[in-house]
Amino acid sequence: MKPLVPVSRARKVALGIAFFVVFVAAWSVATLGGFVSKTFLADPLTMLVEGWELFAKHGFAYDVGITVWRVLGGFVLAALFGVPLGIAMGAFKPVEAFFEPFVSFARYLPASAFIPLLILWAGIGEAQKLLVIFIGVFFQIVLMVAVTVGSTRRDLVEAAYTLGAGPRGIVRRVLLPSASPQIAETLRLVLGWAWTYVIVAELIGASSGIGHMITDSQALLNTGQIIFGIIMIGLIGLVSDFAFKWANQRMYPWALH
Amino acid sequence: MSKLVIDGVGRTFPGVHGGAPTLALTPVSLAVADNDFITILGPSGCGKSTLLRIVAGLDRPTEGRVLLDGAEVSGPGADRGMVFQSYTLFPWLTIEENVRFGLREKGLPVAEQASIARHWIRKVGLEGFERHYPKMLSGGMQQRTAIARALANAPKILLLDEPFGALDHQTRGLMQELLLAIWESEKTTVLFVTHDIEEAIFMASRVVVMSARPGRIKADVAVPIAHPRLYTVKTTPAFSSLKARLTEEIRAEALKVEGAALPGD
Ligand SMILES: Nc1ncnc2c1ncn2[C@@H]1O[C@H](COP(=O)(O)OP(=O)(O)OP(=O)(O)O)[C@@H](O)[C@H]1O
Numbered sequence A: 001m002k003p004l005v006p007v008s009r010a011r012k013v014a015l016g017i018a019f020f021v022v023f024v025a026a027w028s029v030a031t032l033g034g035f036v037s038k039t040f041l042a043d044p045l046t047m048l049v050e051g052w053e054l055f056a057k058h059g060f061a062y063d064v065g066i067t068v069w070r071v072l073g074g075f076v077l078a079a080l081f082g083v084p085l086g087i088a089m090g091a092f093k094p095v096e097a098f099f100e101p102f103v104s105f106a107r108y109l110p111a112s113a114f115i116p117l118l119i120l121w122a123g124i125g126e127a128q129k130l131l132v133i134f135i136g137v138f139f140q141i142v143l144m145v146a147v148t149v150g151s152t153r154r155d156l157v158e159a160a161y162t163l164g165a166g167p168r169g170i171v172r173r174v175l176l177p178s179a180s181p182q183i184a185e186t187l188r189l190v191l192g193w194a195w196t197y198v199i200v201a202e203l204i205g206a207s208s209g210i211g212h213m214i215t216d217s218q219a220l221l222n223t224g225q226i227i228f229g230i231i232m233i234g235l236i237g238l239v240s241d242f243a244f245k246w247a248n249q250r251m252y253p254w255a256l257h
Numbered sequence B: 001m002s003k004l005v006i007d008g009v010g011r012t013f014p015g016v017h018g019g020a021p022t023l024a025l026t027p028v029s030l031a032v033a034d035n036d037f038i039t040i041l042g043p044s045g046c047g048k049s050t051l052l053r054i055v056a057g058l059d060r061p062t063e064g065r066v067l068l069d070g071a072e073v074s075g076p077g078a079d080r081g082m083v084f085q086s087y088t089l090f091p092w093l094t095i096e097e098n099v100r101f102g103l104r105e106k107g108l109p110v111a112e113q114a115s116i117a118r119h120w121i122r123k124v125g126l127e128g129f130e131r132h133y134p135k136m137l138s139g140g141m142q143q144r145t146a147i148a149r150a151l152a153n154a155p156k157i158l159l160l161d162e163p164f165g166a167l168d169h170q171t172r173g174l175m176q177e178l179l180l181a182i183w184e185s186e187k188t189t190v191l192f193v194t195h196d197i198e199e200a201i202f203m204a205s206r207v208v209v210m211s212a213r214p215g216r217i218k219a220d221v222a223v224p225i226a227h228p229r230l231y232t233v234k235t236t237p238a239f240s241s242l243k244a245r246l247t248e249e250i251r252a253e254a255l256k257v258e259g260a261a262l263p264g265d
């Protein structure tokens, strides 16, 4: 193996799948081989059976749907406000000086600690779930976008000025296109965090969703269902991640390495 | 009347962390006539880039002023095109879109943008690369695009800051011929910064030599070689004697910078 030498596409896929195989094999040996008690960890087969029952008997599809809806809702809301604010902060230093200290402070407030307050303010309905996600990701988006826009190559900005661009042209035709791929990458990353927050929000005071199912299963000591729920989250995350990556490569062919 | 007047322009950079301020450029005066091709030759760090950036409006002088067609320069604008030493094509735009950047900013009709871009892309020999992205092009091709992009805007003066500095010797020679051919046909006013003596003489009608830091103008030498010039002029006696003279001037300046480090010279 040589550093930084790329692998072929087929090999990359094969290697990626190989790890999943190793992972499931180790899990099977540990559980089916009797090394770990069933009470603590269900084996892969039980997990699949439990998963099937979840969908067939407990309407799990609805839970999955509602969780996906919450993640997307909170994420889109945060992006809708966070991206423009981040761009304004990155482009205009007075705007940055005004918001940056507060945003940096707010970024460290754990969204999960707000849940009791949010339940008080917004009840246990959808608004509360969306707010948890919003608080969790909004400030991160703002800061990361601001840094991306602020670090636009100065020589490109200067070149645009000598070509007759004004402040408007600089923002719209240099800062935005230059920052776009990195902003898309930021959103991809942050979508992953939104998943963490939605599950936390659903563990406390929810009557539906994947997180709610997991709390229910815990009461019944059904580790098969818990693991199935977790894997479900992972799979959805994987799919959305691929979709994001694919879209980014389509939209920004010039940014490919 | 001179097209560009640099009138006692000096630049001092404030000291870092309370240190002494840096005098990058002692007040320099220079007049550039219409259709002139002037090269500014000077050792590294003498303030060539600083001077050019002030003319472009990207930096402000701490004293003096720059006049273009009698109007004082107060900021960057499309009337002064610039080609930088680093590659500054917009990576998200194709070659054609890069060349159109300034035209679009001016709000020209799309058809006109396209025909102007086509003209300049042909001039710099990049037909067939219109839809390529900059990273697919060699350094020489990128700089040719940058020249086309600046000239498409029809600037009153073209400023170039060591545009061929990062290119290999052969490519560099070809680029000089290309730029000179464009100048011979278009008669654009050009201010070209370099530290390569041969390059300075080959293209210029006047070579302005700057002293070591803090920079000031040390010599202003006319280049009495007829146009059109082919690369073969580089081996003529007239060229060689000019080169010898400028080499002497520059060596004296370079020694001032490095002299302290040279044992027993
Ligand atoms: N932003 C700045 N702050 C402080 N000092 C600066 C700044 N820019 C340039 N200088 C100083 O001014 C002097 C002249 O710099 P300049 O870049 O104009 O030189 P140059 O002639 O273009 O050199 P080179 O041939 O290496 O490009 C240098 O000593 C440099 O250290």
Ligand SMILES: [Mg+2]
Residues within 6 Å of the ligand: B048, B049, B050, B161
């Ligand atoms: Mg320089």
